Amino acid sequence: MAVYTLMVIMGMLPFYSLLWNGIKKYDSKNWVEVVCEINDIRHYLSNQIEYSYEYDGKIYYNERIGIVDNRIGTLYKNYSMRLSKGKNKCYVNPRNPQESVMRRDWPMIYWFVLIAWSLIGGTVACQGVNGIKSI
Secondary structure, three states: OHHHHHHHHHHHHHHHHHHHHHHHHHHHHHOEEEEEEEEEEEOOOOOEEEEEEEEOOEEEEEOOOEOOOOOOOOOOHHHHHHOOOEEEEEEEOOOOOOOEEOEOOOOHHHHHHHHHHHHHHHHHHHHHHHHHHOO
């Protein structure tokens, strides 16, 4: 039974990811656009961009490129390769100014991966539920 329960939990993770990132994307529509300064760009092993911005008279630092985490493969690699140090725009969460992103959209590849992962996860979850029912 523990194996089937684990299958249900693991199968539901993609749906949680879709829901969580979907809520963040929807919420980011209300974020405030501000000017940010790109301080450092590194493309060695991952896309790392450090930028600073001012919001309500306070300076913040962040590395987040988009709503989806930067470290997931090369989702934002093309975007980050086009950036250079200097002024740019970013979006700040007015309820939590430490939270900001440079892009509010999702890369197209993320949709394909998420849909495929959700289908596989749904199949695993259904198999787990069927296994629990048969016990």
